[in-house]
Amino acid sequence: MTDMIPERDRVEVMREVYGRTVLKVDLDPLDPTHVDMRVRALPGLGIATGRCSAFRVHHSTALIDSDDLILLAVLDGASVMKHRGREEPVGNGHALLMSGEEVGLNLIQPGGIRFVNLSFSLKQLSPLIGDPGLALMRPLPTAGGAMRLLIDYVHSLQEAGDGLSSEELHLAATHVFDLAALAIGGTKDAAEIARGRGARVARLRAIKADIVAQRGGLSAEDVARRHRLSTRYVRKLFEGDGTSLSEFTLRQRLLRAHRMLCDPRHAGRSITAIAYEAGFNDLSYFNRAFRRRYDATPSDVRAAAFRPE
Numbered sequence: 671m672t673d674m675i676p677e678r679d680r681v682e683v684m685r686e687v688y689g690r691t692v693l694k695v696d697l698d699p700l701d702p703t704h705v706d707m708r709v710r711a712l713p714g715l716g717i718a719t720g721r722c723s724a725f726r727v728h729h730s731t732a733l734i735d736s737d738d739l740i741l742l743a744v745l746d747g748a749s750v751m752k753h754r755g756r757e758e759p760v761g762n763g764h765a766l767l768m769s770g771e772e773v774g775l776n777l778i779q780p781g782g783i784r785f786v787n788l789s790f791s792l793k794q795l796s797p798l799i800g801d802p803g804l805a806l807m808r809p810l811p812t813a814g815g816a817m818r819l820l821i822d823y824v825h826s827l828q829e830a831g832d833g834l835s836s837e838e839l840h841l842a843a844t845h846v847f848d849l850a851a852l853a854i855g856g857t858k859d860a861a862e863i864a865r866g867r868g869a870r871v872a873r874l875r876a877i878k879a880d881i882v883a884q885r886g887g888l889s890a891e892d893v894a895r896r897h898r899l900s901t902r903y904v905r906k907l908f909e910g911d912g913t914s915l916s917e918f919t920l921r922q923r924l925l926r927a928h929r930m931l932c933d934p935r936h937a938g939r940s941i942t943a944i945a946y947e948a949g950f951n952d953l954s955y956f957n958r959a960f961r962r963r964y965d966a967t968p969s970d971v972r973a974a975a976f977r978p979e
Contacts, residue, residue, distance in 0.1 A: 677703065684722075691716040692789040693740055693770055694733040700724035701780060708828050712843035714791035719828050721746075721784045727776040737792045738770035739802055741850065743812050743821055747783035751776050756807045764809040765817060767854060769802070786821050790850060798851035805854045816852035819872040823849060826875055845871050873897065874907045882922055887949055890915050923949040924963045927956070931968055932975040941968045 675683055680703040689695065691709040700723075707720035716738075742751070744761035751758050751766050753774040760766050760776075761783065768774050770789065796802050810817055827834075827842055834842065849872055877897055881888050893915065894901040908915045927948035930936045936944060942953055945968075950956035960968050 680705065688718060692718045692787050693729060693738070694735060696728040696730060696733065698726040698728070700726060700778070701782065704782070710828060712839055712846070714794040715843045715846055716789035717824060717828065717846075718787040719785065719824065721782060722778065723782040724780045725776075725778045727778065729770070729772075729774045731773055734771055734773075736770050739790045739792055739795055740768050740770050741786075741788040741790065741810075741854075742766055742768075742776070743786045743810075743817070745784045745786065745812070745821070747781055748779040749776055749783055749785075750779070751807070753807055758807055758809060763811055763813045765812050766807060766809065767802075767805050769806055786824055788824070788846070788850070790847070794847060795850065798847060799854050810853060816849055816869065819869060819876065820846065820849035820853050822876050822879075823872040826879070870907060870910065873899070874911060877904065877907065878918065881919060888919070919949075920959060921963070924960055927960065927968070928964060928971060931972045934976070937972075937976065941972070944968075 681697050681699060684703075684705050684707070685695065685697050687707070687709055691711055702723060704723040705720070707718055707722065710717040742749070742760055743765035747761060749760040751760050751768065751774065753768045754772065758766055792802065799805060812818060812821060823845060849869060852869060877893055880893065880896060888896070890901045890904055893899075894904050897904070905915060908918060927944055927950070930939075930944045930948065931941070945953055945956040957968065964971060966974075
């Protein structure tokens with residue numbers, strides 16, 4: 671975050687960090703410089719997400735050092751991309767793809783933007799989408815479908831921080847390429863593979879996040895309706911993950927109860943009240959399920975959490 675960096679150094683720091691991960695560019699601030707950006711490098715893939723103030727971002731001939739394909743999705747705010755003799759707005763529900771081996775100009779408008787920016791290896795992405803030139807500077811909707819899955823999946827990767835293994839990072843990169851192929855317009859074979867691999871993983875991740883956010887209070891029918899899927903497909907997603915919707919929901923409710931039992935802020939609440947808030951209507955079932963999960967009773971867990979050292 672640039673607030674921690676002296677004003678005079680902020681542009682250079684952004685140029686260096688962004689250039690190492692996504693694209694080498696010249697930056698001219700149009701507002702006082704403010705950037706809150708998280709970057710990640712995966713095999714064949716660079717990721718930058720966050721917010722920034724208004725800039726003139728210029729990718730000149732002198733800075734071209736790769737043939738990567740660059741995807742910019744503006745989630746809040748507005749920007750204008752100039753590339754290949756065309757000028758297109760970015761934002762308002764659209765993303766754009768440009769070539770890293772050609773000059774381009776991005777004018778981030780006053781007020782700044784919240785963005786997702788991806789840099790794809792042309793060698794790895796082009797077999798999935800056919801002729802990349804057909805997708806350049808073509809507005810791509812971000813409100814739903816594969817692009818929404820892609821954006822949500824990238825955010826989940828960023829939130830995972832450094833907790834992913836090397837194998838998991840390679841797998842995550844594969845899923846991002848799959849989703850990008852679907853969002854941009856993949857070849858028939860690539861689309862079939864992506865729907866069975868990257869899209870499935872992203873949908874399941876989105877469903878799990880939704881269940882957690884709703885504190886485990888969603889039925890299979892609720893999930894299917896909220897994510898515009900059939901209940902059968904929802905159940906198949908969980909089966910493919912080696913579990914079921916009901917098992918996942920139960921684990922989330924038990925985890926919530928366990929956290930509350932260990933939280934000093936809930937020390938004065940009864941175990942019955944905590945069980946109900948976690949989504950259990952049957953106290954005896956809650957006690958049995960909790961003991962199976964944690965090999966201890968709720969009372970034991972609470973006592974251990976507040977036992978003097």
